[in-house]
Amino acid sequence: MDVISRMLSVAFSLRGRTKRYDFWYFFAFLALLGLLITMLIALIDINSTRLGGSSAPLVFSAYGIVSLVLLFFAGARRLEDARYSSAWIALMFLGPLGWLILMRLWILPTARRKPNAKSGV
Numbered sequence: 001m002d003v004i005s006r007m008l009s010v011a012f013s014l015r016g017r018t019k020r021y022d023f024w025y026f027f028a029f030l031a032l033l034g035l036l037i038t039m040l041i042a043l044i045d046i047n048s049t050r051l052g053g054s055s056a057p058l059v060f061s062a063y064g065i066v067s068l069v070l071l072f073f074a075g076a077r078r079l080e081d082a083r084y085s086s087a088w089i090a091l092m093f094l095g096p097l098g099w100l101i102l103m104r105l106w107i108l109p110t111a112r113r114k115p116n117a118k119s120g121v
Helices: 002-009 020-051 056-081 086-094 096-107
Strands: none
Touching: 002 020, 020 056, 020 096, 056 086, 056 096, 086 096
């Protein structure tokens, strides 16, 4: 849970970097949370249809938007960690092909930093 709290603490920041492990842990967390929400809505929706309405589309839309925004920021930081420009995150809006390219970039290991010319570190 330390990874989740760390990722949520910088959720809306484009500054910094996100390590590969942290990113994929957070990605899996969002996927499992989406699955849990789907199951809960399915259980609740069975009973609410008798009452005349379904809130499932609204809840699914809200969760989808929130998770997409969180992945946008986390993905941009992950790209910076792999030494790519965070502008590559725009591929997210190109559909499945863009997502496949992004996933390939997100899988790359953390890039080694070049030594600083002034300090030699």
